[in-house]
Amino acid sequence: MENKNLSKNLYLRQFNESNAIAYSEAFVSNTSDYNFQLLDNAYRNAGKIYAKLKIAVETNKCSSEHCSVELTQLKQLEEAPKVSLDFLSSLIAELSVTDEANFDLNNDYRYTVANSLMNGKPGYSKTDGYSAYLDLLPDGSQQIVFVGPAFPIPLIINSAALNSLVTSDTSLIASTPDINAEMLRLLTEVGVFAADAVNENGELKSGAKITEEFVVMNADGSVDYEIIDIGNGKGRNVLKYDMDKIEKKVTPFINAEVAGLMSSEQDAIAAWNVYISKGTSVEEDAQMAQDANAGSSSWSYEEDLPLQQDKKVLFETKYKEYFMNNYLKQFTTNQFPTVKEDAAVFDLEEAKKAQAQKFLKDNDLN
Amino acid sequence: MTPEVIGGFGQIVGSVFSGLSARKARREAEKEKKRLTKKLNRLEANRQEIINPYEGIQDLSSMISNPFANLSVATGAAEIQIEQADISLANTLDTMRATGASAGGATALAQAALQSKKGVAASIESQEKANEDKRAQGQQFMERRAVAEAERLQNADVSGREFVYSEQEKREQQQLDRTASLIGMAEAARAQATADQTSAISGGIGNLGTFAGSAFGKPKK
Numbered sequence: 001m002e003n004k005n006l007s008k009n010l011y012l013r014q015f016n017e018s019n020a021i022a023y024s025e026a027f028v029s030n031t032s033d034y035n036f037q038l039l040d041n042a043y044r045n046a047g048k049i050y051a052k053l054k055i056a057v058e059t060n061k062c063s064s065e066h067c068s069v070e071l072t073q074l075k076q077l078e079e080a081p082k083v084s085l086d087f088l089s090s091l092i093a094e095l096s097v098t099d100e101a102n103f104d105l106n107n108d109y110r111y112t113v114a115n116s117l118m119n120g121k122p123g124y125s126k127t128d129g130y131s132a133y134l135d136l137l138p139d140g141s142q143q144i145v146f147v148g149p150a151f152p153i154p155l156i157i158n159s160a161a162l163n164s165l166v167t168s169d170t171s172l173i174a175s176t177p178d179i180n181a182e183m184l185r186l187l188t189e190v191g192v193f194a195a196d197a198v199n200e201n202g203e204l205k206s207g208a209k210i211t212e213e214f215v216v217m218n219a220d221g222s223v224d225y226e227i228i229d230i231g232n233g234k235g236r237n238v239l240k241y242d243m244d245k246i247e248k249k250v251t252p253f254i255n256a257e258v259a260g261l262m263s264s265e266q267d268a269i270a271a272w273n274v275y276i277s278k279g280t281s282v283e284e285d286a287q288m289a290q291d292a293n294a295g296s297s298s299w300s301y302e303e304d305l306p307l308q309q310d311k312k313v314l315f316e317t318k319y320k321e322y323f324m325n326n327y328l329k330q331f332t333t334n335q336f337p338t339v340k341e342d343a344a345v346f347d348l349e350e351a352k353k354a355q356a357q358k359f360l361k362d363n364d365l366n
Numbered sequence: 367m368t369p370e371v372i373g374g375f376g377q378i379v380g381s382v383f384s385g386l387s388a389r390k391a392r393r394e395a396e397k398e399k400k401r402l403t404k405k406l407n408r409l410e411a412n413r414q415e416i417i418n419p420y421e422g423i424q425d426l427s428s429m430i431s432n433p434f435a436n437l438s439v440a441t442g443a444a445e446i447q448i449e450q451a452d453i454s455l456a457n458t459l460d461t462m463r464a465t466g467a468s469a470g471g472a473t474a475l476a477q478a479a480l481q482s483k484k485g486v487a488a489s490i491e492s493q494e495k496a497n498e499d500k501r502a503q504g505q506q507f508m509e510r511r512a513v514a515e516a517e518r519l520q521n522a523d524v525s526g527r528e529f530v531y532s533e534q535e536k537r538e539q540q541q542l543d544r545t546a547s548l549i550g551m552a553e554a555a556r557a558q559a560t561a562d563q564t565s566a567i568s569g570g571i572g573n574l575g576t577f578a579g580s581a582f583g584k585p586k587k
Contacts, residue, residue, distance in 0.1 A: 085385070086385075089385045089386050089389055090389060092386055093386050093389045093390050093393070096386075096390075166393070169396060169397065169400060171393075189541055189544070191537045191541075195540075252409075252412045253409075253541065255408060255412065256405045256406075256408040256409045256412065257405060259404045259405055259407070259408035260401040260402060260404045260405030260408070261401065262404065263397075263400045263401045263403070263404040264397060264400070264401070267397075
């Protein structure tokens with residue numbers, strides 16, 4: 001089944017980033033009208049209504065008993081500008097998520113269009129067939145309505161509904177967590193690096209190494225190196241790590257991180273769709289290739305929330321894999337010994353002979 | 367966002383934007399606090415259980431045995447002595463009979479033979495006893511060493527567990543402290559952002575007074 005949000009958001013993003021509009025004859029040769037004038041239009045008749053209500057109350061010619069309805073409407077009108085300001089501010093903040101570099105394209109594409117319209121981006125003007133209205137509703141709430149070619153039906157957002165969402169720590173559009181920052185911080189927290197490997201900003205120092213506690217040792221207490229072929233008949237020792245021990249150590253900390261992430265399940269879905277599902281790195285995602293995201297294995301905001309237990313477990317598993325493969329692996333691969341003599345380049349053939357001799361000696365086979 | 371899109375006075379559009387960054391900062395701080403609180407809860411829930419380092423200690427008394435309990439009484443030597451004395455006596459008597467010796471001489475010979483065998487038996491018994499004592503001493507030494515070794519291993523095990531526990535505890539505590547401190551920082555950021563947002567909105571309200579007054583046909587000064 002086609003993922004409409006994914007394909008439309010991808011198109012919109014590519015369109016906005018491609019500069020293609022600069023080569024549109026129709027766009028360049030005409031003026032574009034972005035005068036949506038939301039507030040002006042919303043309050044155009046407000047003055048008259050306010051005046052009528054005020055006169056009715058002051059002359060005691062109200063239609064309701066004790067002017068209760070008129071007084072309520074007056075109060076609503078007096079408070080309306082603040083509501084408008086708060087609503088627009090909140091709406092713009094929510095819509096701005098669609099401009100984030102790691103925005104999950106599985107979000108409702110109509111918000112991407114609404115953001116483009118609100119920001120007066122080329123291609124979303126009145127001239128292009130778009131329009132937006134701010135309406136003051138009888139119950140004191142307000143609504144904004146977006147219409148235009150990209151909206152099969154008008155997109156309506158109510159101020160009270162938006163406020164309610166925001167108050168309950170829910171977003172209109174899911175923001176993708178900064179996985180790279182999370183993972184780098186997590187590296188310092190999982191307990192495999194010494195405390196002095198972390199700088200004052202809480203970041204790993206360059207050259208940080210996993211502590212010796214996790215290095216594989218021989219029975220006699222010496223380090224059990226792995227020999228790697230570096231070409232031209234030469235070899236080097238590299239450290240071997242006890243990956244089971246490392247995994248056992250880091251797992252509780254990773255699980256705690258996931259629990260924190262799950263405090264906003266919509267953000268967790270965004271992280272899943274953009275990074276975790278396919279294990280794509282931040283660099284890969286930056287390429288904005290459609291197949292670098294979850295694609296067909298995406299989770300849907302509309303259908304998969306609240307997240308079922310099996311999905312939470314899957315998320316935790318894949319999150320750990322992501323951490324181990326994209327962040328921790330570099331510290332367990334091709335790590336040279338700290339002992340200078342052991343770190344030297346050597347002749348591979350001689351090393352193999354020496355190893356064979358040692359084996360014969362250790363096993364009393366000479 | 368362009369002023370044309372919103373409409374109204376430029377100052378109002380400006381206040382929408384100044385409130386915007388504070389609003390976003392507040393939302394992010396709230397989110398961060400919530401995330402860290404969940405993380406802290408999980409960390410606390412998964413803290414290692416307090417171990418009893420002496421739990422694995424075993425009663426070693428079963429390893430102690432009396433090495434002398436199985437010492438054999440040197441009865442074998444006594445039996446040999448009797449048997450050999452009997453054989454010797456029988457042989458002597460046969461000789462006496464064959465040579466026609468007197469009964470008194472036979473008795474004397476028999477007693478001499480008996481004395482001789484008694485000496486041999488005593489020597490064997492003494493050797494057996496000495497060997498047995500040595501075995502017992504060896505056994506005692508081995509058992510003492512075994513108990514000492516077992517004690518050493520157990521002490522090492524206890525110390526090791528104590529070390530692992532304290533190290534783990536130390537790291538977990540560091541992590542808990544750090545997360546709790548971050549929650550405090552997120553709360554401070556949220557409070558600051560809320561104050562900024564309130565300030566921006568208040569500024570906007572002043573402008574809106576003018577705007578609303580204009581819209582409602584009663585400009586305010």
